[in-house]
Amino acid sequence: MKNNSIHIIGGGIVGLCSAWYLQKEGFEVCIIDRYNLSNGTSHGNAGMIVPSHFIPMASPGIIAQGLKWLLSNKSPFFIKPRLNLDLMQWLWRFYRAANHQHVETCMPVLYHLNEWSKQLYKEISLNPDFDFGFEERGLLMLYKTEKQAREEEELAEKAHQLGVNAAIMDLPRLKTLEPEMDLDVLGGIYFPGDAHLYPNRFIRQMIAALKQRGVQFLVNTEIVDFNVSGRQITSLTSRSGQEIKVQNVLLTTGAWTGHLLKKLGIKIHLIAGKGYSITIKKPGLRPCIPTLLSEAKVALTPMGDDLRIGGTLELSGVSDHINQRRLSGIMESIPAYYRNLEVPFSPSTKIWQGYRPCTPDGMPYIGKSSQLSNMILGTGHGTMGMSLGPATSKLISQIMTEQDTEIDLHAFRLNRFK
Numbered sequence: 001m002k003n004n005s006i007h008i009i010g011g012g013i014v015g016l017c018s019a020w021y022l023q024k025e026g027f028e029v030c031i032i033d034r035y036n037l038s039n040g041t042s043h044g045n046a047g048m049i050v051p052s053h054f055i056p057m058a059s060p061g062i063i064a065q066g067l068k069w070l071l072s073n074k075s076p077f078f079i080k081p082r083l084n085l086d087l088m089q090w091l092w093r094f095y096r097a098a099n100h101q102h103v104e105t106c107m108p109v110l111y112h113l114n115e116w117s118k119q120l121y122k123e124i125s126l127n128p129d130f131d132f133g134f135e136e137r138g139l140l141m142l143y144k145t146e147k148q149a150r151e152e153e154e155l156a157e158k159a160h161q162l163g164v165n166a167a168i169m170d171l172p173r174l175k176t177l178e179p180e181m182d183l184d185v186l187g188g189i190y191f192p193g194d195a196h197l198y199p200n201r202f203i204r205q206m207i208a209a210l211k212q213r214g215v216q217f218l219v220n221t222e223i224v225d226f227n228v229s230g231r232q233i234t235s236l237t238s239r240s241g242q243e244i245k246v247q248n249v250l251l252t253t254g255a256w257t258g259h260l261l262k263k264l265g266i267k268i269h270l271i272a273g274k275g276y277s278i279t280i281k282k283p284g285l286r287p288c289i290p291t292l293l294s295e296a297k298v299a300l301t302p303m304g305d306d307l308r309i310g311g312t313l314e315l316s317g318v319s320d321h322i323n324q325r326r327l328s329g330i331m332e333s334i335p336a337y338y339r340n341l342e343v344p345f346s347p348s349t350k351i352w353q354g355y356r357p358c359t360p361d362g363m364p365y366i367g368k369s370s371q372l373s374n375m376i377l378g379t380g381h382g383t384m385g386m387s388l389g390p391a392t393s394k395l396i397s398q399i400m401t402e403q404d405t406e407i408d409l410h411a412f413r414l415n416r417f418k
């Protein structure tokens, strides 16, 4: 084993992109995943690359809105009632973080990370090994009510303060952007700087490119424990009992990270935010700009010839159960915004589900562990992991090679909730 070898546990967007940058820096990289990397959270998401999303999930107003949503069984947000200490602690920290000062502090950091990530996707897309439908067509946020219009206009105002381009559009202007769609909305905000891609293609092509460059993959291998000597992890133990000796360990295990870290006696606050998507193959008609339906919190993204529709955030733990009422909530919202968009949906429609790794303050965890000198973490990107994957991974490679980091890491430190 070379001195600069690294084992990455978790082959989602963050793990794979980290492998990409670490391999370029001369690391010998092995990616370990408990599944076969064909259909995880980084595959079926809405593929939006979002410099427009500079407001963390924990923000003023969200608590009152969340409580209202809890009263409806078709709303975009759900907490499964249960006595669970991790959930209680998470909710308390979320409540504490949902304030103006937190938003003001996080805005420039999230914007910088997202914008840089978009540039990194652009760079990767120029590589001949890749063709993942990266396009910079912007993002539309459509609203139907005066109340939502005011919220989105405030968002546009904040965007202008940050120097982000955001245009408030009335219906006639929206029609010039989406001439084929019969919109039933009051207006919208257009963020021309956003982008989108086809996540399944990106992940597939990234795996192939990494293999070609000598990165090793150990799939269907779940890590269940660690051996530690002093302040170093010396080996990993898989569920089948395999011992894997390690030099450095990068944990990019998404929503499962908190659970795994308990094996090391390390506590982070992180829970799974489940969501669903369906992908309609070659629809007759579809929006040409990625769009968020603001009140319904539903995302529509054109991907290649297809259309992906995604939504809901359920704090219901990790389970295969599909909540049909939430799904109906997603599907029923679409004709309320588009009179002419037909979305075929029946009991046989293939439903994808994924788990956003959500932190209470809406900021990721990126950095080295203070307890273990050879462990580093990259997770907790919540609703923005696809967007923030490359920049997070580049930061990880800068940390591992002891370079100055592009962005100050303070907001991402692992022990910030103590």
Ligand SMILES: Cc1cc2nc3c(=O)[nH]c(=O)nc-3n(C[C@H](O)[C@H](O)[C@H](O)COP(=O)(O)OP(=O)(O)OC[C@H]3O[C@@H](n4cnc5c(N)ncnc54)[C@H](O)[C@@H]3O)c2cc1C
Pocket: 009, 010, 011, 012, 013, 014, 015, 032, 033, 034, 035, 037, 040, 041, 042, 043, 044, 045, 046, 047, 048, 049, 050, 221, 222, 223, 224, 252, 253, 254, 255, 256, 257, 260, 273, 274, 275, 276, 277, 299, 310, 311, 353, 354, 355, 356, 357, 378, 379, 380, 381, 382, 383, 384, 385, 386, 387, 388
């Ligand atoms: C419906 C929906 C829509 C979304 N839309 C967007 C969007 O438009 N834009 C955006 O930026 N983000 C979006 N997201 C969020 C984004 O998908 C996630 O934030 C991101 O995929 C998380 O990536 P990750 O690499 O951290 O984790 P994952 O992709 O979950 O990867 C973690 C990996 O770790 C592996 N693993 C876990 N535990 C172990 C273990 N013990 N041993 C070995 N392997 C293990 C898992 O198998 C998994 O492959 C969306 C999410 C959902 C659900």
